[in-house]
Amino acid sequence: MSTWTIDPMHSEIQFKAKHMVISTVTGSFLEFSGKMEKVSDDKTNFEDSTISFEAKVDSIDTGVEQRDEHLRSNDFFEAEKYPTITFKSTSFKKNGSDDSYNMEGDLTIKGITKPISLKVEYGGTAVDMYGQTKIGFELNGKVNRQEFGLVWSATTEEGAVIVSDDIRLVAELQLVKQD
Numbered sequence: 001m002s003t004w005t006i007d008p009m010h011s012e013i014q015f016k017a018k019h020m021v022i023s024t025v026t027g028s029f030l031e032f033s034g035k036m037e038k039v040s041d042d043k044t045n046f047e048d049s050t051i052s053f054e055a056k057v058d059s060i061d062t063g064v065e066q067r068d069e070h071l072r073s074n075d076f077f078e079a080e081k082y083p084t085i086t087f088k089s090t091s092f093k094k095n096g097s098d099d100s101y102n103m104e105g106d107l108t109i110k111g112i113t114k115p116i117s118l119k120v121e122y123g124g125t126a127v128d129m130y131g132q133t134k135i136g137f138e139l140n141g142k143v144n145r146q147e148f149g150l151v152w153s154a155t156t157e158e159g160a161v162i163v164s165d166d167i168r169l170v171a172e173l174q175l176v177k178q179d
Contacts, residue, residue, distance in 0.1 A: 002041075004135065004175035006034040006053065011173045013055055017145075018164035020156060027071070029085070031059035036175055043125055045094070046101065052088040075152035082110045090115070098122075103139070109148035116143055118169070133177040141169045 013029045034053025038046065057079040060071050072079040089105035101120040106113050123136030145151075145167050154162040 002038045003178045004036040005178055007174045007176050008032060014170045016168040016170065020160045020162060025062060027060055027062040029055035029059050030061050031056040044098065047092055047094060049092050050089050055085045057083055057085060076150050078110060085109050107143065112148045114147055116141055135175050137173045139171040143167050143169060
């Protein structure tokens, strides 16, 4: 078995929400950690792997401090009561091509755990200038924020929803082999 840890300097975890149905606001979590445990030595097949990560809610960053504070508040994430968001994969299966996978797992936000599906693209394996073996993945998915207790809602006078219920998840991950 080999263990790989997320390199936070070369990774990002983001979410995207529609604002008033006309534009997209992107946010990131600046503090996160995670790992992948891989059973086999096959360098191009990750179906026997499990992936887990944790993001600190206080590290949320949308580029607008007032919005970030609102997201940390009881209207959304309740950061003081629920300081982390976690994910643990339950399956990681190839999806046709060599570089495409479907990952199922349990996402926990505000103490509520729900199964989610993510599309995963394997970006490749490389050895950096320090001799560390690294792999890259891009993950994409979608969740309904209401299902995780993020229920704040408002509409404009014309009836446009301020924040969409469907939230896109995007992660660019680079992992470093530890064994």
